[in-house]
Amino acid sequence: MDVEDIEIELFVRAMQLRHGHDFTEYAPASLKRRVQQLVRTHHAGSISELNRRLLHEEGFVTRVIEGLSVPVSEMFRDPPVFRALRDKVLPVLASYPEINIWQAGCAHGQEVYSLAILLEEAGLYERTRIYATDFNDAALQVAAEGIYATRDARDWSRNYIEGGGQKSFSDYYSARYDFIKLDQRLRRNVTFFNHNLVTDEVFCEAHLILCRNVLIYFNNALQDRTLGLFRDSLVRGGFLCLGTRENIDFSPSAASFGDIDAGLRIYQAGAGVARPLAR
Amino acid sequence: MTARAAIAMGCSAGGLAALQRVLPALDRRLAVPVVVCAHTGSADVSLLVELLGRVSALPVVEAAEREPADPGVVHVAPSGYHLLVEPNAHFSLNVDARVTYARPSIDVLFETAAGAWKDGLVAVLMTGANSDGAQGLRAVRQAGGYALVQDPASAESDVMPRAGLDIAGADACLPLDQIAARLNQLCLP
Incomplete structure (x- = not known):
């Protein structure tokens, strides 16, 4: 077993034992890439260093959770x-x-x-x-x-129309500079x-x-x-x-x-x- | 040495024409999985699968989540997802952020395929207009795999193979029309 795979196992154990978050049944290849990304994001140098901070640094687990869930989506995707x-x-x-x-x-x-x-x-x-x-x-x-980058709105508008939308997508948000804010009534x-x-x-x-x-x-x-x-x-x-x-x-x-x-x-x-x- | 266990291929601009040259020249007896990541820019990879299927020596399918990487079959990464090879040589998909502006990313495929097949992997990096795949190729070599890069002079777009050579180096750098023969030689028992 190579060293990095051992470090990942220790990471998963630390999340479980120290913080009660269970990643043992995540698909390993995606999990490994996300943990490697966390190392880069937090300039940790190695997964072992990430593990040390996870065990000892107050509040660090919240940032790790953010990194492990990487939410990428769009409106009316597919x-x-x-x-x-x-x-x-x-x-x-x-x-x-x-x-x-x-x-x-x-x-x-x-x-x-x-x-x-x-x-x-x-x-x-x-x-x-x-x-x-x-x-x-x-x-x-x-x-x-419900605030998103304006640059995404054009794609989303096209998705909305292709998805059978009956009005104009822009009816549902107000635009301010680089951001759109969706109608909070939604x-x-x-x-x-x-x-x-x-x-x-x-x-x-x-x-x-x-x-x-x-x-x-x-x-x-x-x-x-x-x-x-x-x-x-x-x-x-x-x-x-x-x-x-x-x-x-x-x-x-x-x-x-x-x-x-x-x-x-x-x-x-x-x-x-x-x-x-x-x- | 023993025959290699799997082939992973990456290409971008000019990739369709390159694959249409390489896949027909593969030996029909090849009993290893072939996994292809090609940036197509289209929302649906089924057209690419169909075009390649018409000329390929081996059957061509879209790579499916949780399915095994079957030997003797060309598996093409679906559009809009990263294609990963799990340690048990089954496929998985994810929608993590683009890597070097691409999803599917060749780096993601190569790195995870290297994790699964280690020194059994042959990775092929061909024509393309960006540097995706170069980091992945380095991971392949670090794991003992064989890196084959298309000779930039024979590539429709030379940025991708040049980046591969710069960052990872290669075990072989061959013109397009010699790539299939080398793959046959490496992977036939």
Whole structure:
């Protein structure tokens, strides 16, 4: 075993024993790159030095968590997904008097606001509650503020139109110099709070769960357990939306989901179509 | 020495034409996984997969999350994600920040492939207009892998192979039309 791999193991142990954060079931290659990035960000020189600070330096763990969750997203990412939600999922949700949506791993919140706009335009937002969770407090704070760089807004505007948006994306934000601030009315039915998919439990009965490009950081066992958590959180017939390149074929828990649009990774709980398990 | 266990290839500007020259000349008996990271700039890699599939000696597929790197198959990194090779030689994807302005990044593929295959890896860096892949190539050599760089004089865009040679050096620097033959020689038992 090479020295760096030993240092990573010690890092994971320190996070677990000293701070109660469990990264043991993260996919190793991504985790290693993020830890190496932390070494550069904090000019630590080595992972061992990072570990020393993690053990002894008050508050350092918060900055490490920020580095390990690196939230990269955009509004209306993968526009066809939003079209499919509008056409295939929202008409079903419309039959419920109250709608609960869980945005799991909301990072900087771009997807939360995208979802709020989608629901607003479908006339469903008044009776919807969105639970937006992440295990990174700093990201949750950014998400709640809804302030983003202006340079991203043009791409997002194109995504919004491709995703079937009915107005102009600029109707939803005010621009100030280099920043846009999203209309704070969009978050009137959003609750942001800290929830860790690795260690925390079911907290609501959801009609739709969105969790895009989060499970890709988990190994098969943790992916399976998290899909089990989603299954237990969803009402019968509730929907699950994952990232467009995610693969749930190795997960036994995925057997309880049927396909709504397999290509776009939109599934329905208890839809009666047992998914075959790969290998 | 024993045959190498896997091939990772990276290219950018001019990469499609380069791959269309190399992949047809691979030996059909090659029983190692071939993993390709090409910057295409398009939102969907399926067109690249189709174009390469038409001419390649080996089947070409989009690399899929959690699937094993199958031998005798060319796996192409999907657009918009970094493609990583896990220690068990299965693929994973992530959406971390761009590396040298690119996602997928050749550095990310090469570094993680070096971690998985160590001295069994052959990494090929070809034509391209930026320096992605050079750091990765260095990691490959540090792990005992074989670094093959396209001769910059034969590259449509020479920035990428030059950066590779500057930063990592190479075990071989060959014109485009000799790359496949060297890969066959290194990877056939």
